[in-house]
Amino acid sequence: xxxFKAPKGTYDLIPPFSAKYLAVRDAISLPxxxxxxxxxxxxxxxxxxxxARGVGESTDIVTKEMFTLTTKGGTNLALRPEGTxxxxxxxxxxxxxxxxxxxxKLWYSGSYYRYERPQKGRYRHFSQxxxxxxxxxxxxxxxxxxxxxxxxxxxxxxxNFRILLNSLGDKECRPVYREALQSFLRGLDLxxxxxxxxxxxxxxxxxxxxxxxxxxxxxxPVLRDYLCDACKAYHEEVRELITAAGVAFEDDEKLVRxxxxxxxxxxxxxxxxxxxxxxxxxxxxxDGLSEMIGGPALPSVGWALGVDRTVLALEAEGIxxxxxxxxxxxxxxxGASKPTLFGLVTELRKAGVAADMSYGGKxxxxxxxxxxxxxxxxxxxxxxxxxxxxxxxxxxxxxxEQAPVALAEVVGVLRAKLA
Numbered sequence: 001x002x003x004f005k006a007p008k009g010t011y012d013l014i015p016p017f018s019a020k021y022l023a024v025r026d027a028i029s030l031p032x033x034x035x036x037x038x039x040x041x042x043x044x045x046x047x048x049x050x051x052a053r054g055v056g057e058s059t060d061i062v063t064k065e066m067f068t069l070t071t072k073g074g075t076n077l078a079l080r081p082e083g084t085x086x087x088x089x090x091x092x093x094x095x096x097x098x099x100x101x102x103x104x105k106l107w108y109s110g111s112y113y114r115y116e117r118p119q120k121g122r123y124r125h126f127s128q129x130x131x132x133x134x135x136x137x138x139x140x141x142x143x144x145x146x147x148x149x150x151x152x153x154x155x156x157x158x159x160n161f162r163i164l165l166n167s168l169g170d171k172e173c174r175p176v177y178r179e180a181l182q183s184f185l186r187g188l189d190l191x192x193x194x195x196x197x198x199x200x201x202x203x204x205x206x207x208x209x210x211x212x213x214x215x216x217x218x219x220x221p222v223l224r225d226y227l228c229d230a231c232k233a234y235h236e237e238v239r240e241l242i243t244a245a246g247v248a249f250e251d252d253e254k255l256v257r258x259x260x261x262x263x264x265x266x267x268x269x270x271x272x273x274x275x276x277x278x279x280x281x282x283x284x285x286x287d288g289l290s291e292m293i294g295g296p297a298l299p300s301v302g303w304a305l306g307v308d309r310t311v312l313a314l315e316a317e318g319i320x321x322x323x324x325x326x327x328x329x330x331x332x333x334x335g336a337s338k339p340t341l342f343g344l345v346t347e348l349r350k351a352g353v354a355a356d357m358s359y360g361g362k363x364x365x366x367x368x369x370x371x372x373x374x375x376x377x378x379x380x381x382x383x384x385x386x387x388x389x390x391x392x393x394x395x396x397x398x399x400x401e402q403a404p405v406a407l408a409e410v411v412g413v414l415r416a417k418l419a
Contacts, residue, residue: 009116009124019323021127024310025109028129028152035148037107037131042086044111045069048078053292054085054261056201065114067124079113083130084261084286084302085293091134092295102135103300109307121277121312128281132302134290139234142265142285142301143241149269149281149303150247156310157319161280163247164268166255167235168203169227171263171288177226178202188216203256222253231264238265257282261289265301271309273316280313281305325375328418330397331357332367334383337392340407341382344392347411353418371397378414 006012013021048068055061067079080086087106091097096104109129116122131148133141146163153161169177185198185205194213198205206217227235242249249267257266266284274280283303290298314321329348333341341357348355356374358367364381371379381402382392391404394413405413 007124009118011123011125015326019326020311020314020321021307023321023323024156024307024314025127025129027156028149028305028307028310029107029109030155031148031151032105032107032131035105035144037105037133040087040090040106040108041110042080042083042090042108044113045077045079046086046089048076050085050089050293051078051081054088054289055082056204056261061114065116067113067115080110081112081114083108083110083112083128083304084132084283085289087130087132087302088134088289088295088298088300089293091132092290092293092298097135097296097298103133103138103141104135105131105133107131119277121274121309123308127307128304129307130283130302130304132300134300134302135298137287137299139237139265140241142238143245145283145301145303146238146242146249146267147245147247149305152305153269153280153310156314156321158271158310158313158317160273160317161269161271161313163249164252164255164270165239165242165249166252166266167223167227167231167264168256168262168266168284169223169231169264173226173228173231174223174263177221177223180221180226181206184220190216206254207256217254224253234264257284261286261292263287267303269305271313271316274309274312277309279306280309325354325377327354327356327374327376328378329353329355329414330371330374330376330379331355332364332371332379332381333357334364334367334381335387336384337382337387340387341380341392344380344407344410348414351411351415353411353415377418380410380414 051066052062061081066081069077071077087108091104091106107130111125111127113125115124118124131145133145150163168174181202182198185202190198194205194208255266255268257268262284264285268282269280270278271280272278281304285301287299289300290296331341331345345355345357358370376397379395379397380392381395386392390407392407392410393402394405395402
């Protein structure tokens, strides 16, 4: 046993299970890539103020959950707890908004970090795939992102998820609602921390999952009743576009999500088979975030989908992904044939065939066990006599049939069989 273990609340991804995570990431990103989203990658840590300003000082993420550190030079950094603020910071730094072709459509995949009480579906290190459309205010963009996420989940075979949708208004109408909500909250019996949160961002109280708080919120003012005409029209167009695409959703007037930067459209993907941690992803519009972190006005929208939670959703629905074997051809070298078969394996790889071979000087029995475990469709076996005759034995691992093939023809024959 090793002296060290993975830190509490984290996990290691190890084959063959890790292949499922890769397949989920590919499935989520594929619709984005086909819709004009380009890949972006940002550092795992950023200036702590990027998240304090962007995510919001009243959020649990900033007040309780960020992993922070101070460099030797005295700079205060934080491991990224979410992706949007980092991606927008990178887009501003690279001046993507000055290069035309707005919106800048970006997608990303990576690890994020929050100090939380570990439980199934909630880790201190977790994986997400995200997408951001930066620099355009258009209901079609909001609808596009929701539809692309739905498409990704459907492609994976998921069906027991729901899309919750709401509008949070904008800088014109939300302040009126904010004042009405604060007035309502001041009449409740709330703990000191929640009272403080209500004064900074009262909408965050609506997101409180505690039963005693939710009971007191019955009868609270509903933001829908305070939306200005522009926000009502915007939200209705989003709803119409999603409906026209055949994507089902549920209106949820209490949906606010856990980040302060959202405006207008907000949405969440929930899976009913995951218990308390039912959210598998979500996002929304964040028209004021660029200005919060020192940039120009850049209306934007985006989402992040949890890879960990999506894998749990697949397990909850009993879905096994069709993941091809990592190896198509496995070579078994006997006697002095290793250099020759090593060369064949190299040629196969150059020809685009996934190939591997037995290492460590194992005998025929042990090497064939390796071949079986690899999941390879074919094995090539050769000993001294085969080499003297200029052939190798090609074995079909499914049927058990075996036949000699000339060395010069092996690559071509196997490529044809695997086509």
